[in-house]
Amino acid sequence: MSAEILTILMFVTLMATIALGHPLAITLAGVATLFGLIDNGGNISALFQMFINNAWGIEQNYVLVAIPLFIFMAQILDRSKVSEGLFDALYIVLGGMRGGLGMAVIVVSTVFAATTGIIGASVVAMGLMAGPALLKRGYDRGLASGIICSSGTLGILIPPSIMLVVYGGLTGLKETSVGNLFAGAILPGILLSSLYLGYVAVRCAINPQLGPPIPEEDRTATLKQKVMMTVKSFVPPFGLILTVMGTILAGVATPTEAAALGCIGAMVLALFNRKLNFEVLKLACEATLRTTAMIMLLFIGGKMFSVVFLSMGGGDVVADMLLGMDVSPYVVLAIMMMVVFIMGMFIDWAAILLVVVPIFTPIAGDLGFNPLWFAMLVCVNLQTSFLTPPFGYALFYFKGVAPPEYTMGDIYRGIMPFVVIQVIGLCLLVGFPEIITWLPSLFFGG
Incomplete structure (x- = not known):
């Protein structure tokens, strides 16, 4: 045959x-x-x-040791309620603006993404905290659903991300080492977060009924109190981000070693929040074991x-078909991105990486594309897999913890604009590769 x-x-x-x-x-x-x-x-x-x-x-593969360590860090943080203090502070600081509470959710999710690396924790945490709050303040259910689900998925892209660790472990290339991938993902993550913020601000400015500001009686804090609340709530997660990402980007620690430091930092934060006890450690270890076993299987x-x-020659068949097309390399790139996007509608991100990376990476190299740039395009594309029906995991995570007023119709309607925003973000990364490559070249050279 x-x-x-x-x-x-x-x-x-x-x-x-x-x-x-x-x-x-x-x-x-x-x-x-x-x-x-x-x-x-x-x-x-x-x-x-x-x-x-x-x-x-x-x-x-020594790099993969970082997977259970980052998962354990995320589990501890999820139970230490670090994100709740930040949400409460930004609720007061931004709540008086049109769409301000929705923008507060995006900011908190972005910070939380930089400390967890797992979208389940982000979406569930924000669904429990922000879902009822947005509903209570009269937010459109579709917009509220889109805000929580889309911003929660930033956890799979913004480092420390489990997906980036898996990608780096798969390729074995110097250009796509975990350190380079972490550095390359920072600005794309910030770009997507900024696009979400811009969309919510514009939509609510045009139609204030979609995201009304909080009532006057809830805006009693002075400017000094707002500044102090914000600083106090930002310091703990920022310290953890600095511990993990700072040591990697400074070349002081490998991603695996930084993950171990992150675990220690997460337990310190839990201790300060009086959430560190035997039961929390037990539950975190059990969840880490289950998730790690699933990923490794x-x-x-x-x-x-x-x-x-x-x-059996399947890679050569696909390569010959794509490279043999008499079209621009960017048309071939668009085809590969479309394949990843469609697969993301039906298959888990880890399986997609394991299938497409060994096939598409050599093709991208033959087309003359920067391996790091191509890797980040794939990862940004895969972020949409958590939002796209019928099997977008973030949608079901949110539905599982949201108040009953949020229907699946509301959720599907709400995430569609954010999927379009992510596609726009992907196009911007194609048009401006420096968004991906600048920080890795700054920290690691080349």
């Missing part, structure tokens, strides 16, 4: 099994086993030896899939 036919059949089978609702890691491993046996003539021993070698290589299943796909 030709490589072209096997490539088509492998992807069709993968999509069909995913649609049937089987666990993703098992699906990837099962499809890989089936087509690996077809490709090598049924040699079970040789196929399993290849799987064992590649799985062992993943488990030996996906890693192994995805690695099995990509190894079989590449060994």
